[in-house]
Amino acid sequence: MEALVVPASIRRKLGDEAAEGLVEMFGLYHQLTSERFERRLAEEVSGLRLEMHQGFAAIRREMSLGHVAWLRWSFLFWIGQVAALAALLAIMLPANR
Numbered sequence: 001m002e003a004l005v006v007p008a009s010i011r012r013k014l015g016d017e018a019a020e021g022l023v024e025m026f027g028l029y030h031q032l033t034s035e036r037f038e039r040r041l042a043e044e045v046s047g048l049r050l051e052m053h054q055g056f057a058a059i060r061r062e063m064s065l066g067h068v069a070w071l072r073w074s075f076l077f078w079i080g081q082v083a084a085l086a087a088l089l090a091i092m093l094p095a096n097r
Contacts, residue, residue, distance in 0.1 A: 004026055006023060
């Protein structure tokens, strides 16, 4: 933290003791506001982390459900392909005999 300097004109009007008190007051105020800011920042970051965790969990759930649906449709397609190939072979093989 930078040292606070009271301008000479204010120091002349207030006196040395009052100027030092003013510097101390501003220093304490700065410390208090810094602590409040850090506490508020920590609260916001923890809230953001919680939202991100919930969001990622929802995305994972949607992806897993989508993956299951994709596998189901793939198996249906493969079964259809096997049935079509079997039907074609059944038609073509007896015709060659």
